[in-house]
Amino acid sequence: MEPDFLSKTTHEQQEYLLSNVKDWSILNGLAVRPPAYLFPAGTDLSGALATTAPVTLCPSLFPRACFDEARAIQKAYNELYAAIARDREWLKHIVERLIEVDDFIANLWSVHLEVEKEGYAQNLTLGIFRSDYMIHTDSASPDEKPTIKQVEFNTIASSFGGLSTKVSQLHSYLNSIAAYPLTSPHVVTPTSFPANPCIDSLSLGFSTAHCAYGPSKSSPPLPLCILFIVTVPESNIFDQLALSTPLQTTYGIPTFRLDFRFILDHTSVSADKKRVLIYSPPHSPDSSYEVSLIYFRAGYSPSHYPTQASWDARLQLERSAAIKCPSILTHLAGSKKIQQVLATPNSPHLSNFLSRTSSSDMIERIRNTFTAIYPLDDTPEGQYAVRLATNPKDSGGYVLKPQREGGGNNIYGAKIPEFLRGLGDDQQKWRSYILMELIKPPALRNSIFRNGEVQSGEVIGELGVYGVCLWRNGNDETGGKKGGEGKDGKVVENWEAGFLLRTKGSSSEEGGVAAGFGAVDSPCLIEV
Numbered sequence: 001m002e003p004d005f006l007s008k009t010t011h012e013q014q015e016y017l018l019s020n021v022k023d024w025s026i027l028n029g030l031a032v033r034p035p036a037y038l039f040p041a042g043t044d045l046s047g048a049l050a051t052t053a054p055v056t057l058c059p060s061l062f063p064r065a066c067f068d069e070a071r072a073i074q075k076a077y078n079e080l081y082a083a084i085a086r087d088r089e090w091l092k093h094i095v096e097r098l099i100e101v102d103d104f105i106a107n108l109w110s111v112h113l114e115v116e117k118e119g120y121a122q123n124l125t126l127g128i129f130r131s132d133y134m135i136h137t138d139s140a141s142p143d144e145k146p147t148i149k150q151v152e153f154n155t156i157a158s159s160f161g162g163l164s165t166k167v168s169q170l171h172s173y174l175n176s177i178a179a180y181p182l183t184s185p186h187v188v189t190p191t192s193f194p195a196n197p198c199i200d201s202l203s204l205g206f207s208t209a210h211c212a213y214g215p216s217k218s219s220p221p222l223p224l225c226i227l228f229i230v231t232v233p234e235s236n237i238f239d240q241l242a243l244s245t246p247l248q249t250t251y252g253i254p255t256f257r258l259d260f261r262f263i264l265d266h267t268s269v270s271a272d273k274k275r276v277l278i279y280s281p282p283h284s285p286d287s288s289y290e291v292s293l294i295y296f297r298a299g300y301s302p303s304h305y306p307t308q309a310s311w312d313a314r315l316q317l318e319r320s321a322a323i324k325c326p327s328i329l330t331h332l333a334g335s336k337k338i339q340q341v342l343a344t345p346n347s348p349h350l351s352n353f354l355s356r357t358s359s360s361d362m363i364e365r366i367r368n369t370f371t372a373i374y375p376l377d378d379t380p381e382g383q384y385a386v387r388l389a390t391n392p393k394d395s396g397g398y399v400l401k402p403q404r405e406g407g408g409n410n411i412y413g414a415k416i417p418e419f420l421r422g423l424g425d426d427q428q429k430w431r432s433y434i435l436m437e438l439i440k441p442p443a444l445r446n447s448i449f450r451n452g453e454v455q456s457g458e459v460i461g462e463l464g465v466y467g468v469c470l471w472r473n474g475n476d477e478t479g480g481k482k483g484g485e486g487k488d489g490k491v492v493e494n495w496e497a498g499f500l501l502r503t504k505g506s507s508s509e510e511g512g513v514a515a516g517f518g519a520v521d522s523p524c525l526i527e528v
Helices: 011-028 064-072 074-086 088-095 103-118 161-176 198-213 237-249 260-266 308-318 328-333 336-343 349-354 360-367 380-389 415-422 427-432
Strands: 060-063 124-136 147-154 224-230 255-259 267-269 277-279 289-296 323-325 373-375 398-402 433-437 444-450 453-472 490-505 519-521 523-526
Touching: 011 161, 060 064, 060 444, 060 453, 060 490, 064 074, 064 124, 064 147, 064 453, 064 490, 064 523, 074 088, 074 124, 074 328, 074 349, 074 360, 074 453, 074 490, 088 103, 088 328, 088 336, 103 308, 103 328, 124 198, 124 289, 124 490, 147 336, 147 453, 161 198, 161 237, 161 490, 161 519, 198 224, 198 237, 198 289, 198 323, 198 453, 198 490, 224 237, 224 260, 224 277, 237 255, 255 260, 260 267, 260 308, 267 308, 336 349, 336 373, 336 433, 349 360, 373 380, 380 398, 380 415, 380 433, 398 415, 427 433, 444 490, 444 519
Parallel strands: 060 523, 124 323, 224 255, 224 289, 289 323
Antiparallel strands: 124 147, 124 453, 267 277, 277 289, 373 433, 398 433, 444 453, 453 490, 490 519
C-alpha cells in the first residue's frame, strides 16, 4: 500500500533529485542561515550566507482523514484559546498554582498585573496559533483507523509558516519534473499533494489586525507600521521574511524587525491615556511610526529576559495601544498546564468555554484529540502521576514537560525519575511540570537533507495546523472589565491558515527544526 519514493533510485536519479532540492530552495527562499561551525576558523560570514533549510527529500505519507480532521477543528481550537485568554479570573486560578514554583510564569503574570492596574489600552488581540498532532494507532486494535492526538498548542512565535508553504511547493515541483521514481503510482493521486496557504493566510491575518487598529491615534497623525519582535542573529530569518515581505509588497504596510534587546532604545509610549506606541527606526532616527501591531517571534523563552530591563521592555509593549500577537494573557494561555487542565478526564472546562459559541458542535471532536496528561501535585491524579514518573519501569511511556516553548526542554521516558530526583526533596517544584503519555506514531522511511548531508532511515512526523483569530476582549473601548481581558468579548475574525509537517528520525525525542532536531516536510495524503 505504501508508495516508496526513493528506495530503488539509481545514483543518477539521486543526484538529479538532490541538485534540484538545493537549487530550488535557494532560488525560492526555503533557507536558513548556516550555523557558525560551518564557517572557516577566523572568518565572520554571519548574515552573508544562506543554506537549504533542513528538509525531507520527498513528502511523507499521511492519512487523508487525519489531515482533514486536524484542519477542520482548527477554528474551534482558535475560539477555545481566545475564550481562555479573555477569562482573566479562570487564568488567574490556574497560573497561581505555578507562580510560586516557576519564575518565568510568575514574571509574565506580573506584567499582566502591572498593566491591569493601569487598565489595558487595547481591546483587540491577534492570535497566530498552531496546534500540533501526531498520528495515533492502537496496537491492541490493529483494525481501527488511525486518529490524531494533540502534542501541544502554541500561542506565541508559532514558527515555520513561511517555510511550510515553500516545502509543499518544493515537493510538488519535484514531483512535476519526475524527480521521484515512484514504485506505487496507483496510491498517489493529483490531490495527494495539498496546496499550503500559510504565507497568504498568515500575512492576511497581520493585515486584518493592522486595519482593525484604525487610523493613527497620534496628534498630529503618524504613519502606521507593524513591528516584528525578533532575536538577532536569527538563523530562521527567511521563514520570518516570508511573512513580513507580503505586508510590504502586497498590502503596502511598513513592517520593521526590532531586536528584543533594543525595545527600550527605539520605542516609546505616549504619556496620554491613548498610550500610543511610537517606533523610531535606528536606520532613520528622525522618522517616527505609530505601531498598530506587535508580532512576537521572541519573548517566549526565559533566555530572552536576562535582565530586569528585558521585563521592562515587555511591560512597555504590553501597556501600549498596539495590538499584541500575542497579548501576555494569550501567551500564558499556551502554557502546558492549561493543556493538562483541559485534557483531564471529565473536566468541565472545555464544554464551559465552547458550549455557547459557534464551535459548540466541535467539543467532542476536540476532546478526542486529547491524550492522557497529568499534573504532578497533591490531587489524586497528581499522586498517580508521581508514582508513574518516579518508577523507571512505568515512566518509559511518558514525557515530562515544563511550561516552556522553543524545543529541547522535555524529559523522556527512563530519564524522568533521575531528573525529578535532581530537583531535590521539595516536590512543590514538580508542580511546574506535566506528565504526558507518549504518542507513538507509525514509522516511515524518508531522507533528510541538513547542512549539506543526507541521512536516510525511519522517521516519524508531527502535523501542525495554523489558525488566525482576532477578537475583542470586552464590551467597550477599554475592554469591558477592568484590565480589558474579561469573559465578555467577541471573535471578530477566525480561520484555519495552513499546515506544517515536521519530520525527525524515529529515535529522536525532540522535533524542533530550529532547535536542530527535525526537518520541514509536506504530506503525501493517502487513504488508510
